[in-house]
Amino acid sequence: MRQSFVSRKACGERLACLTAYDYPTARILDEAGIDVALVGDSLGMVVLGYEDTTSVTMAEMLHHTRAVSRGVQRAVILADLPCGSYDNPAEAVGNARLLIDAGADAVKLEGGLAVIEQVRAILGEGIALFGHVGMLPQHVREDGGYRKKGKTDAEHAAILADAEALSEAGACAIIVESVKSSVGREVTELVAVPTIGIGSGGRCDGQVLVIDDLLGSFPWFRPGFARPRADLAGEALRAVGEFIVAVKQTGDPNHGID
Ligand code: KIV
Numbered sequence: 001m002r003q004s005f006v007s008r009k010a011c012g013e014r015l016a017c018l019t020a021y022d023y024p025t026a027r028i029l030d031e032a033g034i035d036v037a038l039v040g041d042s043l044g045m046v047v048l049g050y051e052d053t054t055s056v057t058m059a060e061m062l063h064h065t066r067a068v069s070r071g072v073q074r075a076v077i078l079a080d081l082p083c084g085s086y087d088n089p090a091e092a093v094g095n096a097r098l099l100i101d102a103g104a105d106a107v108k109l110e111g112g113l114a115v116i117e118q119v120r121a122i123l124g125e126g127i128a129l130f131g132h133v134g135m136l137p138q139h140v141r142e143d144g145g146y147r148k149k150g151k152t153d154a155e156h157a158a159i160l161a162d163a164e165a166l167s168e169a170g171a172c173a174i175i176v177e178s179v180k181s182s183v184g185r186e187v188t189e190l191v192a193v194p195t196i197g198i199g200s201g202g203r204c205d206g207q208v209l210v211i212d213d214l215l216g217s218f219p220w221f222r223p224g225f226a227r228p229r230a231d232l233a234g235e236a237l238r239a240v241g242e243f244i245v246a247v248k249q250t251g252d253p254n255h256g257i258d
Contacts, residue, residue: 001128005172009194015206026071041080046212056082062102069103079104083138089121110136112162123170131166135178150183167191176200199225
C-alpha cells in the first residue's frame, strides 16, 4: 500500500479523506469516490458525546470499524489506535491486528519519534500505518487545549523530525494536524509519502476533515478552519419539529407531506 501512496504523491495526485463512523456514511463516502475513509477516534466527540478523544476504547473503535467496513468496497479504510492502546510495541501490534481483523486496511497512531518503536513494530508485522503529527488530540489535556502547532522554533523542528522519522520508518502517509501553513508546506516537501492536512494550509498532498464539520451535523463544536458545506443539524431540527407538530395537532405523522 505504501508504494501506491508514494506514487500518487510523485504524480501530484491529491488525496481526499473524510471520517466515517457508521455504515451509511461509509457507503456514501465510498460511492462518492473518497480515497480514504478514516474511522477516527474523533468518534468519541461527534458520535459518543465525550469531551475529547482520550477516553475512546478499543472496543468502541472495533465496533465502528466493523460498521464502516460493511459500507466500503473501494476506499482505503484507516482506523485510529485510540489513546492508551499503543503504550508499548507489543500492545501496539496486538491492537493494530485487531483493527485489521475488524476490516481496516491500515491503522493510524499519533506522534513520531516518541512512538517510533511502536511504529516499527506494527510495520514489521506487515500492517500498513499512517502517521499523525502536529496537534495531537490524544494529548489535548497535557497541552491545555486545541492550539496551532509549529509556532516556536522547537515545535517546528520537532514536527519536521517526527514526520521524517515516520516516512523513513515506512508509513504510507502522514496526517498533519493544525500546524502553521508554512510548516505544512515544509513537511510536504521534506517527506517521500503524502501529507494529509487538517487545518494546516493548502500545500499538503491531501486534506482530511471530520465528516460532521463538512456536513454541519455537529454544530456544538467546530474548529475554526472547517467550513461546512451543508446544515444537516438544521435540517434535522426542522424535520423533527414538523413531526412533533403534526403528531400533536393531527395524530398523523405524515400530515403536511405531499
Ligand atoms: O480522529 C480523527 O478524526 C482524526 C482526524 C482529525 C485527522 O484523527
